[in-house]
Amino acid sequence: MGDRSQMHRVLIVNGGLGGAEGNTGRILRIAEKHLSGQFEIEWCHLKTVRNVEERFDLCRRASGFIIGTGTYWSSCSSLLQEFLEQATETEGSEMWL
Template sequence: MNILIINGSLRGTSGNSAALAKHAAAILGKQATILTLSDPLPGIREMYQLLASSAGFLVISGVYWNNWSSPLQRFIEVVSAFENTPAFFGKPVACAVSMDSVGGIEVAARLHGVFGGLGCWTPPCSTLVISRTGQEAIAASAGKENDPNEDVWRLDDLSVVLHNLQTAAAMPQPAWKAWPHRELQIADGPWPGSGALDLESPKFL
């Protein structure tokens, strides 16, 4: 039961998102694969097979001007062709977002909405937002009686998110039903990491 950890950070294997990805992989052990979107990516067909072979997803990003990263945006645009296919359909998704001080919960909520549109679903307590200001508050009040920051999200809370994600991934697959939709097309070949992207969606202008 493999969980795919999607590291959407601009900084790749360094920085906050990488730390979250590594911590998640340490918790999950052999049941985890990290996909770092800033790295060279496999071909389109190989990416589909990776997604299809995954039982669930942990999507990680920093916050960049109230949005997720550009590598994650490009990934979403390309894999839109896999909407409601075995790549995503009926699989649980969780999100972990790092931020300086604001915007993280909004980014995480929108990511859940996007992956819900692709065919995924959200288990309970499957969102974690860690902020620089929150971690400074935790450090400042550590050890105090009636610590007012005891319930501020921290790295250790990722274990709860992953427990629920694994529990959801292990559940028997219900008989989900997809709404009617127009399938997009994407040619097989190298991953289209840059340049124009035409998924043959309708043109009306």
């Protein structure tokens, strides 16, 4: 394991409607296993983290993102769509840079 004080933080955003126990959550846990020794990992399950500011705080702390969602009628989940719409006001801000 690397020195956590110098590790970059990756935020895994689970936009799947099944939350942590759904198919998207399962796939994202596989990604976490591959990254856990190289990065500090934080999670945001959009199904359970409903507060916008809490979501944004998680994003601000992250150096990178992995975003997962199922596909529903050839689109992303309503949870991910809602999050992206809420985040529109932060485009180009320090939150993403």
